[in-house]
Amino acid sequence: MARTSELVPDAMFAIEQAVGPGLSFPTNMMHSHNMIPTHGSKPLTRPRLPSPRRSLCPAALSIVAACALAVSCGKKDEKPAPSAQPDSKGTNLPATASARPEFAKLAGKWERPDGGYVLEIKTVDSGGTMDAAYFNPNPIKVSRAAAFSKEGATKVVVELRDENYPGCTYNLTYDPQSDQLYGQYFQASMQQTFDVTFARMK
Numbered sequence: 001m002a003r004t005s006e007l008v009p010d011a012m013f014a015i016e017q018a019v020g021p022g023l024s025f026p027t028n029m030m031h032s033h034n035m036i037p038t039h040g041s042k043p044l045t046r047p048r049l050p051s052p053r054r055s056l057c058p059a060a061l062s063i064v065a066a067c068a069l070a071v072s073c074g075k076k077d078e079k080p081a082p083s084a085q086p087d088s089k090g091t092n093l094p095a096t097a098s099a100r101p102e103f104a105k106l107a108g109k110w111e112r113p114d115g116g117y118v119l120e121i122k123t124v125d126s127g128g129t130m131d132a133a134y135f136n137p138n139p140i141k142v143s144r145a146a147a148f149s150k151e152g153a154t155k156v157v158v159e160l161r162d163e164n165y166p167g168c169t170y171n172l173t174y175d176p177q178s179d180q181l182y183g184q185y186f187q188a189s190m191q192q193t194f195d196v197t198f199a200r201m202k
Contacts, residue, residue: 100126102154103147106174110181110198119158119170119181119198121145132158140165156181164189172198 103124110119115136122131124147132145143161147154154174161167165188172183181198 100124102149102174103128105176106130106147106154106156106181109201111201112196112198114196118201121156130156130158134158134160143167156183170196172196 103126106121106124108121110121111117112119118135118137120133120135122133124130128147130145130147132142134140134142140160141162142158144157144159146157148157149155156170156172156174158170158172159167160169167188169186169188170183171186172181174181179200183196185194185196186192187194
């Protein structure tokens with residue numbers, strides 16, 4: 001083990017570097033466990049150094065500001081994209097289905113030669129739905145009117161629901177050669193069926 005006399009100079013050097021030059025130590029306290037450095041006759045205490053204030057360098061401040069801006073931008077409410085509005089020419093609107101050629105031939109007024117009954121077919125859409133009217137000679141309510149194709153022929157069904165017409169129904173077929181509608185008429189109040197023909201009114 002090293003002797004105490006050899007360790008004292010090293011300890012004094014370390015204390016001088018920590019506290020500062022110009023300090024003296026009493027010789028009678030060199031071997032004491034409680035060595036108190038003195039400056040002359042007054043005890044000397046180690047001055048308290050102010051704790052350094054932490055500061056951010058300009059680069060760090062720039063990074064913090066950029067992060068704050070990114071967060072604030074991300075919290076903004078997103079506005080929904082405006083829905084597409086149809087232009088004035090209607091290019092965004094679905095195209096209106098045109099009538100099928102075989103149904104288009106049904107439009108017009110048709111008359112039964114045997115009694116003057118008139119069936120008026122105003123329009124027929126591509127699905128076969130008809131806008132029709134019936135006269136005897138006064139108007140009779142039409143509850144259902146439709147056209148359809150069957151076995152290469154164009155068919156027409158017209159149902160009447162009015163006073164004295166409790167579900168009377170026409171089942172007709174269009175003949176393109178004679179330009180006529182022919183078929184059967186069911187008279188619901190009499191529970192009888194009649195063969196009928198409609199000619200196109202000029």
